[in-house]
Amino acid sequence: VRLLITNRQTILWGTRLSKADNSDERQAILKELESNDLKHLLDEYEESDGTENGGVTKRRKVVSTGDEQISAIRKPKIVNLDDLTFDQGSHLMTTTKVNLPKDSFKRTKKAYEEIHIPAPAKPLDDSELVSISTLPPWARQAFPSAETSTLNRIQSKVFPTAFNDDSNILLCAPTGAGKTNVAMLTILRTLCHFRRDDGSFDLSNFKIVYIAPLKALVQEQVREFSRRLEVFGITVEELTGDSNLTKQQISETQILVTTPEKWDVITRKNSDTSYTNLVSLLIIDEIHLLHDERGPVLESITARTLRNVEYSGRDVRLVGLSATLPNYKDVAKFLRVDESKGLFFFDASYRPCPLAQQFIGITEKNSLKKTIAMNEACYDKILEAAGKHQVIIFVHSRKDTFRTAKWLRDKLLEEDKLNLFLRSDSASIEILRQESEKVKDTGLADLLPTGFAIHHAGLSREDRSASEDLFAEGYAQILVSSATLAWGVNLPAHTVIIKGTEVYAPDKGDWTQLSPQDILQMLGRAGRPRYDESGEGIIITSQSEIQYYLAVLNQQLPIESQLMGKLADNLNAEITLGTVKSLQEGVEWLGYTYLYVRMLKSPDIYRVGPEYKDDAALEWKRADLIHSALTVLHQNNLVIYDSVRGTVQSTELGRISSHYYISYESMSFYNK
Numbered sequence: 001v002r003l004l005i006t007n008r009q010t011i012l013w014g015t016r017l018s019k020a021d022n023s024d025e026r027q028a029i030l031k032e033l034e035s036n037d038l039k040h041l042l043d044e045y046e047e048s049d050g051t052e053n054g055g056v057t058k059r060r061k062v063v064s065t066g067d068e069q070i071s072a073i074r075k076p077k078i079v080n081l082d083d084l085t086f087d088q089g090s091h092l093m094t095t096t097k098v099n100l101p102k103d104s105f106k107r108t109k110k111a112y113e114e115i116h117i118p119a120p121a122k123p124l125d126d127s128e129l130v131s132i133s134t135l136p137p138w139a140r141q142a143f144p145s146a147e148t149s150t151l152n153r154i155q156s157k158v159f160p161t162a163f164n165d166d167s168n169i170l171l172c173a174p175t176g177a178g179k180t181n182v183a184m185l186t187i188l189r190t191l192c193h194f195r196r197d198d199g200s201f202d203l204s205n206f207k208i209v210y211i212a213p214l215k216a217l218v219q220e221q222v223r224e225f226s227r228r229l230e231v232f233g234i235t236v237e238e239l240t241g242d243s244n245l246t247k248q249q250i251s252e253t254q255i256l257v258t259t260p261e262k263w264d265v266i267t268r269k270n271s272d273t274s275y276t277n278l279v280s281l282l283i284i285d286e287i288h289l290l291h292d293e294r295g296p297v298l299e300s301i302t303a304r305t306l307r308n309v310e311y312s313g314r315d316v317r318l319v320g321l322s323a324t325l326p327n328y329k330d331v332a333k334f335l336r337v338d339e340s341k342g343l344f345f346f347d348a349s350y351r352p353c354p355l356a357q358q359f360i361g362i363t364e365k366n367s368l369k370k371t372i373a374m375n376e377a378c379y380d381k382i383l384e385a386a387g388k389h390q391v392i393i394f395v396h397s398r399k400d401t402f403r404t405a406k407w408l409r410d411k412l413l414e415e416d417k418l419n420l421f422l423r424s425d426s427a428s429i430e431i432l433r434q435e436s437e438k439v440k441d442t443g444l445a446d447l448l449p450t451g452f453a454i455h456h457a458g459l460s461r462e463d464r465s466a467s468e469d470l471f472a473e474g475y476a477q478i479l480v481s482s483a484t485l486a487w488g489v490n491l492p493a494h495t496v497i498i499k500g501t502e503v504y505a506p507d508k509g510d511w512t513q514l515s516p517q518d519i520l521q522m523l524g525r526a527g528r529p530r531y532d533e534s535g536e537g538i539i540i541t542s543q544s545e546i547q548y549y550l551a552v553l554n555q556q557l558p559i560e561s562q563l564m565g566k567l568a569d570n571l572n573a574e575i576t577l578g579t580v581k582s583l584q585e586g587v588e589w590l591g592y593t594y595l596y597v598r599m600l601k602s603p604d605i606y607r608v609g610p611e612y613k614d615d616a617a618l619e620w621k622r623a624d625l626i627h628s629a630l631t632v633l634h635q636n637n638l639v640i641y642d643s644v645r646g647t648v649q650s651t652e653l654g655r656i657s658s659h660y661y662i663s664y665e666s667m668s669f670y671n672k
Helices: 002-006 008-018 023-035 039-048 151-166 179-193 217-232 247-251 260-267 270-276 286-291 295-312 328-334 368-386 400-415 426-438 444-452 461-472 484-490 517-524 541-553 563-577 583-590 592-603 619-635 652-659 664-670
Strands: 061-065 066-073 104-110 112-117 170-171 205-212 236-239 255-258 279-284 317-322 343-345 357-362 391-394 452-455 478-481 495-499 502-505 510-513 535-542 639-641 647-650
Touching: 008 023, 104 495, 112 541, 151 170, 151 179, 170 179, 170 328, 179 205, 179 217, 179 279, 179 317, 205 236, 217 236, 217 255, 217 295, 217 619, 236 247, 236 260, 247 270, 255 260, 260 295, 279 583, 286 317, 286 328, 286 517, 295 317, 295 444, 295 563, 295 583, 295 592, 328 343, 328 592, 357 368, 357 541, 368 391, 368 400, 368 495, 368 535, 391 484, 400 444, 400 452, 400 478, 400 563, 426 444, 444 452, 444 461, 478 484, 484 517, 484 583, 495 517, 502 541, 510 535, 517 541, 535 541, 563 583, 563 619, 563 652, 563 664, 583 619, 619 639, 647 652, 652 664
Parallel strands: 170 317, 170 343, 205 255, 205 279, 236 255, 279 317, 357 535, 391 478, 391 495, 452 478, 495 535
Antiparallel strands: 061 066, 104 112, 112 357, 502 510, 639 647
């Protein structure tokens, strides 16, 4: 079917030509072909139609001139980029079967099915941990002695490459495995190169960029790096849509912590090269987001950096930090990582607190019955933890925090089991009662005396703090929260339940599934490393989504490129920047992307058809894609593209589109 779709134009026009009754009718069809900008099909027809000498090959014409042969290069053809785009976005799943770990089992209940996966055994790893004293005396100050005296297992294995070498790195490790300290080691390595003999640093000659996907994570890293690097005189600043810095502030800053979109906008502009050219280290956190709808931004940033390194001769070290993923070698190839020394992969057994997983698939289809079934499943799971462990329940709207907590509390009262979730001593009950009188939110005040608490961004800061403190100190046993708790506050619990995986996406005006990033972040709160042997993560979702989340959490969801959907916009940015001035340069640029790596590895998924089978480097495929993107941009007046000579130049509309991050479709609409 995919082959038929890809070649539908060839089939349509070929059928019409074959049914033509006479030469006049055939000529009329050929003229129609030419007028519909399908000249490549016309060329193929003329080639395959044969000549007196027995015809010419379809791939390339060979013209004999004396002793030498000149190869006339195949002309690029138009392909429909929309047809090649993955409609599912981050929900794309290119694997059809998920292999469950040993000792997993399934259980069937009235309204749902459960799949249980036991916590993995900790790896038998007796390798020596690296002591902080191994670092030079000046560098030890970045690791306060009160916090740590040795690196952990993962950090110790990465240490030789991170601190003693300048190679690019890809580190794949579970949430909470200490990837921030690996980033710190690479920062200290960069500082080594700018440390003077007297121990001071040449602070004006380098920049370090740390890219994190969310503003909450950006702010967290700014606080962490500022605290630990202040001793070296290093200035760390946040650079996001909420916090613009002046050129003076940027020039006085050594570490910029930013979001992918912000750094993309900055590097799209020629005017800001004064400091972008000083970047010595680029750290990309959560690089598995290549699979997300925001993935094209990461591809664009990385491809631009790699290309600049090769063209300018400046050394920029790339460090990718990622969750565990199956096709990590593809991501390593994209980052130009030397697999022998820069690629590090650690599976789920390296999680500080191993995670047991439960996947609950609701079989009900009716919306109301489905909600009741989810609440019932949630109730069953908190009863299993009653008296043994605290539980955080994640829901996906502010209203639902109170609704869910109240439903569970009322059901416990009805079945006379609420005492299982309250401490028996009168002092604890009195503390809950007193705190409930202080809080402003009426829902929270109603719940607190019964050992339940809620948490979401709509509560006042004081109410949120009260919920956090009562839960952290063990007075509240059940905390029902929105996702803000997962991103903003480090508050772990033995058991984490994610109730439902559908969230409303305002930009799409529809319900979408939780992204792998959100799931991993929420389950990152499961298990308290100092107190628990293992944590427990429970996902309650519809039966049809079980396979996807099993793949996400068991390192079996391949990371694919989402660039095809944004190819025209990203190409326009390069044209505006001046790094792509022709079709050939566009083909070269595409060779630096993750899309190119994946097209080479999995041609079927990316519809690299049989017509490219003799094209080992996929030059023809890339030429077709770039030619198609340039044609789209030309039709929308963002570039001036000469398809005969292969040259391209930006227009004022193209520059506005690139600098203000506006898609070509929107520009076309505004320009009508």
